[in-house]
Amino acid sequence: MEKISVNIDGQDILAQKGATILETALANKIYIPHLCYHPDLRPAGSCRLCLVEMDNGKLVTSCRTLIKEGMVIKTKSPGVDIARRPVVEMIIANHHMDCKNCAKKGQCELQRVRAYMKIDKKSIERLRLPQEELPKDLSNPFFERDHNKCVLCGICVRTCQEIQKVSAIDFAGRGNNTKIAAFGDKPIAESRCESCGECVIRCPVGALVSKSLRRPTTEVKTICPYCGVGCGIFLGTKDNELVSVRGDSSNPVNNGNLCVKGRFGMGFVHSPDRLQNPMIRQGKGTGTGKDNPPSPLPDGWQAGPFSKGGENGFGEVSWDEALTTVAKKLKKYKGEEFAIIASAKCTNEENYIAQKFARVVMGSNNIDTSVRLCHGPSIAALHSINSFLWQRGDKGDFKDEIEKASCILIAGANITRSHPVLGLRVKKAVENGARLIVINPTEIDICRFAEIWLKPYPGTDLALIMGMCKVVVDEEAHDNSFIERHVDKFDDFKESLEDFSLGRVERITGVSRDVVEEAARIFAKGKPSAVLWDTGITQYSQGTNNVLSLINLSILTGNIKHSSGLIPLWGQNNALGTCDMGCLPDFYPGYQPVADPEIRKKFETSWGKGLNTKPGLTLTEILDATLEGKIKALYIIGHDLFSGVAPSKKVKGALEKAKFIVFQDIFYNETANFAHVMLPAASFAEKEGTFTNTERRIQKINKALEPVGNSLPDWQIICDLARRLDSNGFDFNGIEDIMSEISSITAEADLPAQQERFSLTPLQYKPPAEISDIDYPLILTTERDIYSEGFLSKKVEGLNILRTKEFININPKDAADFEIKDGEMARVISRWGEISGEARLTGATPTGLITMDLLEEKINQLINPVLDPISKTPETKICAVRIVPQKESQHDE
Ligand code: SF4
Numbered sequence: 001m002e003k004i005s006v007n008i009d010g011q012d013i014l015a016q017k018g019a020t021i022l023e024t025a026l027a028n029k030i031y032i033p034h035l036c037y038h039p040d041l042r043p044a045g046s047c048r049l050c051l052v053e054m055d056n057g058k059l060v061t062s063c064r065t066l067i068k069e070g071m072v073i074k075t076k077s078p079g080v081d082i083a084r085r086p087v088v089e090m091i092i093a094n095h096h097m098d099c100k101n102c103a104k105k106g107q108c109e110l111q112r113v114r115a116y117m118k119i120d121k122k123s124i125e126r127l128r129l130p131q132e133e134l135p136k137d138l139s140n141p142f143f144e145r146d147h148n149k150c151v152l153c154g155i156c157v158r159t160c161q162e163i164q165k166v167s168a169i170d171f172a173g174r175g176n177n178t179k180i181a182a183f184g185d186k187p188i189a190e191s192r193c194e195s196c197g198e199c200v201i202r203c204p205v206g207a208l209v210s211k212s213l214r215r216p217t218t219e220v221k222t223i224c225p226y227c228g229v230g231c232g233i234f235l236g237t238k239d240n241e242l243v244s245v246r247g248d249s250s251n252p253v254n255n256g257n258l259c260v261k262g263r264f265g266m267g268f269v270h271s272p273d274r275l276q277n278p279m280i281r282q283g284k285g286t287g288t289g290k291d292n293p294p295s296p297l298p299d300g301w302q303a304g305p306f307s308k309g310g311e312n313g314f315g316e317v318s319w320d321e322a323l324t325t326v327a328k329k330l331k332k333y334k335g336e337e338f339a340i341i342a343s344a345k346c347t348n349e350e351n352y353i354a355q356k357f358a359r360v361v362m363g364s365n366n367i368d369t370s371v372r373l374c375h376g377p378s379i380a381a382l383h384s385i386n387s388f389l390w391q392r393g394d395k396g397d398f399k400d401e402i403e404k405a406s407c408i409l410i411a412g413a414n415i416t417r418s419h420p421v422l423g424l425r426v427k428k429a430v431e432n433g434a435r436l437i438v439i440n441p442t443e444i445d446i447c448r449f450a451e452i453w454l455k456p457y458p459g460t461d462l463a464l465i466m467g468m469c470k471v472v473v474d475e476e477a478h479d480n481s482f483i484e485r486h487v488d489k490f491d492d493f494k495e496s497l498e499d500f501s502l503g504r505v506e507r508i509t510g511v512s513r514d515v516v517e518e519a520a521r522i523f524a525k526g527k528p529s530a531v532l533w534d535t536g537i538t539q540y541s542q543g544t545n546n547v548l549s550l551i552n553l554s555i556l557t558g559n560i561k562h563s564s565g566l567i568p569l570w571g572q573n574n575a576l577g578t579c580d581m582g583c584l585p586d587f588y589p590g591y592q593p594v595a596d597p598e599i600r601k602k603f604e605t606s607w608g609k610g611l612n613t614k615p616g617l618t619l620t621e622i623l624d625a626t627l628e629g630k631i632k633a634l635y636i637i638g639h640d641l642f643s644g645v646a647p648s649k650k651v652k653g654a655l656e657k658a659k660f661i662v663f664q665d666i667f668y669n670e671t672a673n674f675a676h677v678m679l680p681a682a683s684f685a686e687k688e689g690t691f692t693n694t695e696r697r698i699q700k701i702n703k704a705l706e707p708v709g710n711s712l713p714d715w716q717i718i719c720d721l722a723r724r725l726d727s728n729g730f731d732f733n734g735i736e737d738i739m740s741e742i743s744s745i746t747a748e749a750d751l752p753a754q755q756e757r758f759s760l761t762p763l764q765y766k767p768p769a770e771i772s773d774i775d776y777p778l779i780l781t782t783e784r785d786i787y788s789e790g791f792l793s794k795k796v797e798g799l800n801i802l803r804t805k806e807f808i809n810i811n812p813k814d815a816a817d818f819e820i821k822d823g824e825m826a827r828v829i830s831r832w833g834e835i836s837g838e839a840r841l842t843g844a845t846p847t848g849l850i851t852m853d854l855l856e857e858k859i860n861q862l863i864n865p866v867l868d869p870i871s872k873t874p875e876t877k878i879c880a881v882r883i884v885p886q887k888e889s890q891h892d893e
């Protein structure tokens with residue numbers, strides 16, 4: 001970077017070309033008063049405090065003036081003081097000056113300016129106008145706005161516009177009545193604000209402050225446990241209590257940005273619902289299913305503290321007693337009578353140990369996770385073209401892939417809700433010129449930024465994307481030289497495209513042919529491209545083929561090189577790591593196939609034990625086998641099977657049928673109702689390990705707190721249990737030991753840095769399994785809510801307050817047909833169940849559809865999903881329903 005010489009206050013400085021005077025001064029520890037400047041934002045020059053004097057006597061705002069070679073600048077001079085002092089005095093005179101009781105005391109920019117300018121209280125008293133105190137906006141559960149302390153610097157407004165790109169707030173009113181407000185002067189909680197807190201952390205004074213923030217004595221660098229973005233955070237603690245969270249600006253994943261869950265959602269760590277001690281179900285025949293059926297929970301269970309037992313209740317026991325009991329029971333169910341559900345919330349090391357336990361100790365490959373329910377098709381599709389392991393890697397960088405992409409295609413992903421900080425990257429890329437194509441049946445926030453929004457009927461994405469492939473080939477816009485050098489089966493594929501004439505595509509998808517053509521042309525031209533997808537693509541009975549259609553488009557246009565640019569949006573924080581570690585029924589760690597005798601031999605040698613030759617069952621198959629009585633013992637780690645898997649009735653049946661259930665988690669949940677033994681696990685803040693984010697970046701988590709009660713890290717519990725079952729190979733001193741075993745065992749699975757051959761996959765369109773008919777004429781599709789993510793968010797009071805009310809969104813035309821009125825209660829009835837909610841009439845929902853932001857346990861009451869035959873992922877994205885006014889249905893009863 002070119003340097004130039006300037007002189008500030010008599011000091012010669014070699015400065016960065018392109019920097020402003022203010023940036024140069026601050027970088028050289030020369031203070032210039034300022035209020036509206038923030039290094040992350042474009043300069044506004046509105047507070048007029050950062051005036052400096054040039055050698056010709058002219059005053060300029062230093063935040064907006066670029067340095068030039070030879071500039072001579074004075075930050076202090078009588079001229080500067082005459083101009084600056086009255087401005088500062090007026091700001092202070094209009095400010096609520098109760099500094100002693102302000103959360104920002106000692107860190108307030110106004111206090112700093114006042115001290116620098118040596119302004120005493122008396123000198124401004126004459127300027128104070130009698131003013132009415134404005135009420136604080138306390139509506140947001142996480143932060144408050146005190147208008148009386150606001151200096152109208154506009155930093156919050158610009159943060160919301162420039163960084164968050166939400167524009168929830170703006171200047172309102174005039175003159176002395178100017179204030180910052182949400183649209184229509186509504187309370188912030190009723191605005192479009194996403195509660196990210198980015199404005200709060202940048203407010204220079206005490207006008208916007210976190211409600212719960214306390215100053216920590218220690219900070220520990222770690223990783224957010226919510227979603228697959230994997231943002232870096234610092235957990236602040238005091239007396240073994242979590243008191244603050246801030247974004248880690250040195251982490252390349254988020255550069256300090258956080259969403260509401262990362263910034264304000266860590267309260268679950270201290271939830272009263274944490275399991276603190278091992279527990280065993282009491283009563284006769286403990287733990288033997290039939291003679292000890294699961295009982296209703298004793299009073300006090302939901303809210304904790306937990307029951308100390310009684311007939312068929314749970315009683316606290318020592319670790320020794322609990323693990324001895326579990327070991328004794330599990331001895332009876334070795335082999336295929338045993339299954340383990342591992343957790344995408346746990347660390348890589350813990351998941352490695354979980355699958356080793358299943359295979360080595362229990363002799364079973366029946367191990368799977370909830371990833372099956374979301375991204376089973378992504379794993380299956382990427383694996384089928386041998387592309388899974390090449391996906392990025394430690395040097396992976398979706399920030400780069402997205403921000404440098406010239407075209408971004410987002411399919412079936414409500415990214416700003418499900419992966420908010422990644423959503424920021426997309427918005428930034430669009431601002432920098434990337435062309436954005438969105439495929440989604442309903443209008444979602446990211447559509448605001450799209451050049452083209454393709455709105456197919458739910459479940460018809462494959463036809464749409466293959467239609468785009470046809471346009472690319474017909475118009476010879478494919479990357480011929482890439483295809484000639486690297487792609488197999490191009491001619492077969494080309495022939496298969498005959499099935500996707502644009503007339504047929506239009507009939508299937510409802511998207512007009514010219515829009516399909518335009519989108520295909522934009523995508524073909526846009527190199528490099530990035531393709532992002534989520535459950536709107538995968539959670540269908542054709543989920544794997546849906547993903548393959550996206551891969552086809554990427555290969556055709558020569559965008560797939562080394563699989564970069566293909567970004568499945570893994571939901572949970574360690575979803576990808578869980579699969580990498582071998583928590584899959586058909587793969588050992590590193591996606592080494594269980595069915596391959598050579599590979600199996602290698603693992604048998606490393607683990608010193610003969611292994612089961614038969615690939616195991618997937619999560620959905622495990623539940624079926626349990627219901628049939630083939631699987632008798634379940635070890636459920638960190639997942640609420642009962643609430644999280646559809647259909648609820650079947651899951652309940654399976655859990656009731658199991659003869660022995662070990663439940664290991666940080667909280668009690670609905671699944672615990674069915675357990676025989678409960679083992680309390682430590683939370684992410686209380687242990688060490690690694691998480692792998694959605695770009696396959698392995699990141700270290702660090703212990704900030706001592707574990708609650710007698711809880712322990714999952715890996716320690718499983719290893720102790722393995723030793724009690726007389727197995728060797730579970731004596732680890734720490735996570736480093738486990739990681740080195742993982743490295744040694746997966747080393748041979750490392751693949752060459754570059755994949756040379758790719759196959760295009762001919763595909764056929766099949767409609768989704770759930771289709772509407774005369775009795776169920778509408779299709780219900782669901783969206784994720786930004787404030788929900790599994791069961792962690794449910795334990796955070798503020799997130800529960802903000803969670804979207806479960807509106808039934810319906811197009812006014814359909815509402816008229818079904819006599820549904822805006823704001824009135826209605827019932828949504830499927831072939832399998834029903835739910836009720838308040839109807840909201842909105843044009844954002846196309847006719848023929850109903851959309852809801854539902855918690856998964858509710859969705860699971862409505863559906864009986866068909867599985868994708870390849871990945872065994874259930875079709876949970878859509879459901880045929882009818883809607884009736886609540887009153888009418890009550891009348892019917
Ligand atoms: S919290 Fe986030 S979304 Fe809400 S006003 Fe502040 S910056 Fe905007």
Ligand code: SF4
Binds near residue numbers: 202
């Ligand atoms: S609330 Fe804070 S950031 Fe926003 S204008 Fe007022 S002082 Fe500036």
Ligand code: SF4
Binds near residue numbers: 229260261
């Ligand atoms: S985007 Fe995901 S990882 Fe980042 S703060 Fe939000 S929930 Fe946490």
